[in-house]
Amino acid sequence: MDEASAYRHCENVVRSQARNFSYGIRLLPAPKRRALSAVYAFARRVDDIGDDHDAPAATRLEKLAEERARLADPGGDPSDPVLVALADAARRHPIPLDAFGELIDGCEADVRGETYDTFDDLLWYCRCVAGAVGRLSLGVFGTSDPGTAGPRADALGVALQLTNILRDVREDGLSGRVYLPAKDLAKFGCTLHLDESGRFTDPPDHLVSLVRFQASRAAEWYGTGLRLLPMLDRRSAACAGAMAGIYRQLLKRIRSDPLAALQTRTSLPAWEKAAVSAKAMAGIHR
Secondary structure (H helix, E strand, O other): OOHHHHHHHHHHHHHHHHOHHHHHHOOOOHHHHHHHHHHHHHHHHHHHHHOOOOOOHHHHHHHHHHHHHHOOOHHHOOOOHHHHHHHHHHHHOOOOOOHHHHHHHHHHHHHOOOOOOOHHHHHHHHHHHHHHHHHHHHHHHOOOOHHHHHHHHHHHHHHHHHHHHHHOHHHHHHOOOOOOOHHHHHHOOOOOOEOOOOOEOOOHHHHHHHHHHHHHHHHHHHHHHHHHHHHOOHHHHHHHHHHHHHHHHHHHHHHHOHHHHHHOOOOOOHHHHHHHHHHHHOOOOO
């Protein structure tokens, strides 16, 4: 498959599956948009393998191992559009492909059903599944000071993942997953157990305190991560700012009404996402 067709495939993946991220990616100039689409498409593939609950855990772990091996030579399969595009993107941009290995580590932890005792334990997971994507994205964006920018990109990824975890507490609970640290649950007197109707059995005031505590923690990570934006060119800063802005709006909604967020998955209407993207492009987030 030629590179142009491979990139078109990856951009279609972004348009159909990226939802929130697509608003930022579309703000990039074409070469960077194509490269980041390739990064996203491979990350999406890995996520989909990990989340395929119809497949046995052993099968999913085997598939993840296969994807890890293919990263050693992404251009080795000319029939795979995602790998063709990713190999070309890595030739054109300093994309740290080894960071995908960390993403796979995190997905393997999901397949094994790992839980997290402390925030430091959860932080390892967040850095695997989202901080790594932040560093991969930075390879596409480019910066004159990667030593400083890398940790900030990592922090922004952590902030987004913490927001995801808060948004999906009930959905994850219905799947038997709990990501919030066990010590934090104990601190606020919560179990996150669901009754037969799918409602949490913990006292509402305990749940509110737990969610707002976690939301404050996520906000601190945004504070660090958003310091990345002035280190990027305007279009790259707009892309990262749009992605972060959408998730910060989600976090604000969750924090303002934790009980509603625990009953229904929080989302933003398309017009609000577009407005955040427009502000990012205008430099509001810089």
